[in-house]
Amino acid sequence: MEAVTLADLDDLAVGAAILGTGGGGDPYIGKLVARAAIAEHGPVQLVPLDQANDDWQVLSCGAMGAPTILIEKLPQGEEMDQAVAAWERCTGRAVDALIPFEAGGVNSTAPLALAARRKLPVLDADGMGRAFPRLEMETFNAYGVPACPVAVADEKGNVSIVETGDAAQAEWIARGLTIRMGGQSYIANYGMDGRTAKRVSVPGTVSLAIEIGRVVSGAKRRRERPVEALVSYFATTHYEAAALIGSGKVTDIARREVNGWSVGTVRIETFDKEDADIEVTIQNENLSATQGGRVLAVVPDLISILDRDTGAAISTERLRYGQRVDLLAVRVPEIMRTPEALALFGPKAFGLDHPYVPLGMAKDD
């Protein structure tokens, strides 16, 4: 895949929602923004991570905020341009290539609009390999790239540059700015050269999202269950393992806005009435799935709640009572399972007591 075209955007949005594991913001909104830009400026060049030029100035970008707010506070479209321009102004460096900081949700698609307008290539990679709720939860950070300067922009033209000692402080300050900007902002951060990007990024995640979308639409065309096609497909990728960990009906959702995040739990009554309910905990993204005390899957592995019929991932802000769902879990690649990575986004980083056992790697599996 050498470019992202208009024809890819529907699949990308479907795949981004699944990689978003319930969070990352509604990919439909990012798709609209990207579609307008690509229609006007043409396809976006997609560069495989290992083909990035070592000397390129690479910059990551995306949206920050509570997904529940994004669907009511739509982007004007050029917020990200302003964040990236402010980063360039402040560092005196010109950006050669963009990389999404997150694979999933609005952040797979939103950088494409800016890339199309500025004729910048996008690296086929990202810094989370999925969606996470905090900006320090990045492989970029795990492997030593400073988050700062972080540029934060809003739709009113307000821009702020944040310089802090570490990525967690940058998250704290940038989140404060985001709240002040109405709960949704657009940020540029983790500037690095191409050589570094190769070492610290999760590869292939833009094309992966598009392929995931194709698998879902292919299954629907063939009237197969999308979740089964996805489980087979993931086994052929560098994510290696996936499983259908449960099916049922959403019976309870407790969700509120806390400190700029959507947090809560979702209860799913399984179709097999003899099984216990499945409980999914949420902080913007789905963090863990447990059943009668047993951990079915836990962060950083992906947990996506799919509409049983369409295979579309249901984001946390769109969960409703009565939805019939399949729970898909996917093991993350090795680069996201090292001690450095797990210290940032393993179960403990989210206050969960469960140890991390990669999907399909428990002793009794």
Add this chain to the structure above:
Amino acid sequence: MEAVTLADLDDLAVGAAILGTGGGGDPYIGKLVARAAIAEHGPVQLVPLDQANDDWQVLSCGAMGAPTILIEKLPQGEEMDQAVAAWERCTGRAVDALIPFEAGGVNSTAPLALAARRKLPVLDADGMGRAFPRLEMETFNAYGVPACPVAVADEKGNVSIVETGDAAQAEWIARGLTIRMGGQSYIANYGMDGRTAKRVSVPGTVSLAIEIGRVVSGAKRRRERPVEALVSYFATTHYEAAALIGSGKVTDIARREVNGWSVGTVRIETFDKEDADIEVTIQNENLSATQGGRVLAVVPDLISILDRDTGAAISTERLRYGQRVDLLAVRVPEIMRTPEALALFGPKAFGLDHPYVPLGMAKDD
């Protein structure tokens, strides 16, 4: 006065508290920081406003936050240096002279520490002519100087640069950062050249603060009432008019933290029991003094609550039941009474219904 020396700091702190009109942060804290720097690096050159070089890069700086927090969250001492350095880094311009953005409280003294360390002159002027609670409430803003970029720093080394369309938005964002930084930050803003500074600044306010301190200590030495000496002194300055508007005992204080400010009211029972109580409204600073519905003084004119014996101004965060006080009101200079200035910091800007009648200028005076 050509320099601010160690010997001036006590008087400066006393005068800054009176110009602070209850706010601006405890000048004692700023004095400690300035004293350490001047002891090590020598006196700070004080340049009369009309002698500023037209081509100088002038930058204003000071502390932002709730005064109640400042007395518990003491500065490390070099926060302002970081704000100014970040402003220089981001604009690519080197600062030739500093100007306090506020006359009063911690902000008369705090810039001196940085000036001593960096061997920068300080203009004998400021942008408020007193203390005000919001960064858009500046003569700089009234007469067309953009507030941005605004650099905001804290004691942990966190720095943020804010770019917005107008000063009120900059206030909103910088206040959000300040809250996130624990309620107290240090900022640099309103960069301008020397020619502009001459046009838009309230002149003479650093030396005025020092002189006010001398008047108070002189009165105490002579066992005179400080407030009476102050009323006589102000008549000889460009502030022109002052008055003792009441004397009494503090009987009630309602004060709380709202959105990063200290707001509330103070009730003063007059010694003459036949008079109604005086009520002073507060937003960091004293905004109005009324007695039985009659306005005694109102913002932007200064209202300072002085300890009856020592003449020391009592800041809002140090007001206590039973304090015996004199209320001093001072008319502000012409540059602060134009329609442009009153739109930013007249009674209406604070939600007060009283029209602004400059002290001593009412028809029945």
